[in-house]
Amino acid sequence: MLLPTATQVLVVGAGPNGLTCAITLATLGIKATVVDDRSERSYGARGCLIHARTLEVLRTLGLSDKLKDIGIQSKGIVFYGQADPLFNVDIAALSDTTEFPYILLTPQSEAERIFEEFLFDHGVEVIRNTKVVGFQESSAEGLDVSFEDGSSILASYVVGADGARSTVRTLAGISFKDPSTSVMYDENPSSASFMLFALADVVLDINPSIEIPRDIISWHLNGRIMFCPLELPQALQHLHTHNTSFWRIAIAIPPGSTTIPPRHPDQAYLQNEIDERKPWKDYIRLDHLYTAATYRVRSAVAETFFKRVGSGKVLLVGDSAHVHSPSGGQGMNLGICDAVILGRAIAEHIDRGDDAILSDYSWKRTETARQVIQATKRMTAIINIPNGWRRWITSILMCVANWVAPIRRKIARRLSGITYRSG
Incomplete structure (x- = not known):
């Protein structure tokens, strides 16, 4: 698809947030232009x-009905000791709410x-392999946004949905820092000072004596490991014709650990x-690894x-x-709600x-983001408690x-x- 010379709204980034923003605009009769620097959707963890x-x-x-057909409806999250x-x-107890x-x-x-197909049905196609490299004030109404291939577009509104290392945010000169410590996101101290998460999408071969629930997310605090059941993505179904046990696993590595996982764990x-x-004191064999990555918690x-x-x-x-x-798992959720608003x-x-x-959008969503950040910090702190007397006391308090x-x-x-309905 060819890039137009001008657009009312340019959405930079075709992840769930950028797509949802464009869908919301389309349902209101506004046809946005959506660009993304990737050649196709990513299938990472x-x-x-x-x-x-x-x-x-x-x-x-x-x-919502389209999404309900492609996932597992989980009752919630259960935290385990041993x-x-x-x-x-x-x-599940929120059925009255x-x-x-x-x-x-x-x-x-x-x-x-699902979002991209829905957007396409509303007449908007994602323009891929299109990387923003700059923008400047235009003599006309809006910004002249330039791309890596030398092309450009005039846009009245530029929506930065291009991730944590956002080019749009950087070009606009908007600072990005921890609300508690004021540490800038781009500061790059040693990985040893951060908690790390190794996330992977895998097929597991599980001992029949172990019954890992597939209607909940299981967080094993003593082992700092999570098991989240998933349906095999459509793009991978041709690789497995038999019934598979597909999972997202998360492995937490606390700050100061002597062993740092590779960027893409094998x-x-x-x-x-x-x-x-x-986590279940019996064997769980990793039968097949699809994708894995290590993330620093910031x-x-x-x-x-x-x-x-x-x-x-x-x-x-x-x-x-x-x-x-x-x-x-608040990131995608907070972003989708941002995008609709x-x-x-x-x-x-x-x-x-x-x-x-x-x-008003900026102020309200900033306040909601700060609340979510504090809540996720508290949950991460619980995961980060070392085994020993502190873990023992925490376990009693949780019980x-x-x-x-x-x-x-x-x-x-x-x-x-649901707490953030008014945000």
Whole structure:
């Protein structure tokens, strides 16, 4: 598809956040231009949890029913000590509060496929292999955005949905730092000072004596390892014709560890970690590795999600605006909710021209991002507690809290995103 010479809204990044923003605009009669520097969708170990609040928001676009057909409906997250459960984040108990009392488990690539197909049906096609390298004020209304291949486009609104290392955010001169420590995201201290997560999508061969639930996410705190059941993505189904046991696993490596995992862990590394951590005290063999990556746990939020550059408007959404620990799977969810609210705000701004509309988006979503960052930091801190007396005391406290219904419900509401309905 050819790049037009001008567009009202340019969305940079065709991940779930950029696609959702473009879909929201399309449903309001505004045809955005969507560009992405990738040649195709990525199938890496990225987001895989879609929470109740996100499904509520996507229902307004007609997308929730399409997603329900491609994932596993999980009752919640169960935290284990050894083999015994300590605390149950029971999302199923929220059936009196939401139409979606579950966590939908599906790889991010599958959500992107559904979104891209839906957007195509609304007359918008993603323009790939198109990398933004700069923009400048134009004599006309908007910004002249330039691309790596020498082409350019005039855009009134530029939406940065291009990830944590956002080119759009950098070009706009918007700072990106931890809201608690003020450490800039681009600072690059030793990996030993960060908690790391090795995330992998794998097929497991599990001893029949072990029954790993496929209707919950299992977090084994003593071994710092998570098992999340997934359906095999459509793009990989031709590789396995028999019934497979497909999983996302997460292995947490605390700060100061002497062994740092490779950037893309191989099957031998992952198998060794499973063997050493023994979450169910019996063998779990990694039969096939599809994709794996190691992530440093960092938190950051943009100084603002909206900035005028000349007569152009630069707006941030998703990881371009905020990043945090993957604990609880909040990243894709927070970004999708950003995107729907932003799409509506842009449409209203086109109609009324009042910058207070975009400033309101920025302020409200910044506050929600800060709350989510603090919540994920608390969950990561629990995972990070070393084995020994502190882990023992924490386990007792979690068991006690599990018997207190208001505590369980409060945590379930926060994890599901229902707490942030007004944000």
